[in-house]
Amino acid sequence: MQVLDGKALAETIKDELKAEVDAIRQAAGKIPHLAAVLVGEDPASQVYVRNKVRACEQVGFRSSLVRRPATITQTELLDVVRELNEDPDVDGFIVQLPLPGHLDEEAVNLAIDPRKDVDGFTPDNVGRMTLGLDCYLPATPNGIMIMLERYGVETSGKEVVVLGRSNIVGTPMTILLSRKANPGNATVTICHSRTKDVAAHCRRADILVAAIGIPEMVTADMVKEGAVIIDVGINRVEDSSRSRGYRLAGDVDYAGVKDKVSAITPVPGGVGPMTIVSLMMNTLQASKAK
Numbered sequence: 273m274q275v276l277d278g279k280a281l282a283e284t285i286k287d288e289l290k291a292e293v294d295a296i297r298q299a300a301g302k303i304p305h306l307a308a309v310l311v312g313e314d315p316a317s318q319v320y321v322r323n324k325v326r327a328c329e330q331v332g333f334r335s336s337l338v339r340r341p342a343t344i345t346q347t348e349l350l351d352v353v354r355e356l357n358e359d360p361d362v363d364g365f366i367v368q369l370p371l372p373g374h375l376d377e378e379a380v381n382l383a384i385d386p387r388k389d390v391d392g393f394t395p396d397n398v399g400r401m402t403l404g405l406d407c408y409l410p411a412t413p414n415g416i417m418i419m420l421e422r423y424g425v426e427t428s429g430k431e432v433v434v435l436g437r438s439n440i441v442g443t444p445m446t447i448l449l450s451r452k453a454n455p456g457n458a459t460v461t462i463c464h465s466r467t468k469d470v471a472a473h474c475r476r477a478d479i480l481v482a483a484i485g486i487p488e489m490v491t492a493d494m495v496k497e498g499a500v501i502i503d504v505g506i507n508r509v510e511d512s513s514r515s516r517g518y519r520l521a522g523d524v525d526y527a528g529v530k531d532k533v534s535a536i537t538p539v540p541g542g543v544g545p546m547t548i549v550s551l552m553m554n555t556l557q558a559s560k561a562k
């Protein structure tokens with residue numbers, strides 16, 4: 273059984289990015305600049321954004337954290353987006369999701385200049401991805417593709433099952449894995465809340481991508497012997513034995529399935545760090561595009 277170590281792979285790729293950024297700096301070029309907008313105090317979002325800022329420091333990017341209170345109005349947030357769109361010093365930016373309930377995530381997304389949309393969430397980039405055109409690929413699915421590529425996981429002709437149909441993970445994952453490319457060329461099934469027999473679909477999967485946000489939902493009886501498991505879930509589960517009061521759990525029962533599978537991503541240290549690295553790659557791409 274192989275542990276797909278996203279943390280270690282992310283470190284390797286960040287070293288490669290840093291070498292490239294150093295070369296750009298030597299050539300007296302401008303260094304890439306990522307901005308992140310964080311609204312409110314959601315504890316998980318604060319961790320993720322902090323990790324993104326830290327990754328920027330590691331690879332030699334400039335980063336800006338734009339913090340706004342949870343009470344910000346929709347108009348004020350759209351003004352923040354407009355300023356970032358127009359700021360010539362910012363190569364790319366993200367608005368960390370989820371936003372507090374009174375804010376309209378879709379309207380915010382639509383206001384982002386596609387040329388600065390390093391999350392790859394705007395219609396322009398989603399459409400370009402779907403057509404196989406040059407674009408910013410969404411960070412989590414692309415991070416998974418990079419992991420499959422670097423670990424040499426064969427996807428061609430494989431049965432892939434994706435659990436979850438979100439715009440930012442499940443849906444783009446199916447597009448990337450089924451396109452005519454390597455990795456790619458897989459036969460992909462997407463399962464969601466209305467799927468009749470999720471377990472039966474899962475048991476057919478050579479590669480199972482779990483992105484549903486239900487802690488340890490995928491159990492050993494649901495996975496095929498020798499399958500490759502990609503666990504996108506990062507769930508906080510109450511655990512009074514930990515000083516933080518919680519532990520992180522994936523969407524997959526890691527301990528239960530690990531002896532049955534051929535490869536699996538751990539949580540933490542799997543998909544999460546790859547998500548961040550792929551955001552760094554998009555930011556470098558953005559700075560080169562200018």
Ligand SMILES: Nc1nc(=O)c2c([nH]1)NC[C@@H]1CN(c3ccc(C(=O)N[C@@H](CCC(=O)O)C(=O)O)cc3)C=[N+]21
Nearest residue numbers: 319320323366367368369370411540541542544545547
């Ligand atoms: N506009 C936007 N873009 C995103 O890319 C985006 C987002 N909103 N909202 C939430 C999801 C989730 N996401 C993660 C980023 C880093 C880790 C990460 O660093 N994970 C570490 C540590 C996790 C921890 O300690 O809590 C790990 O898995 O090893 C995880 C998840 C980005 N997302």
Ligand SMILES: [Mg+2]
Nearest residue numbers: 369370440485
């Ligand atoms: Mg989320």
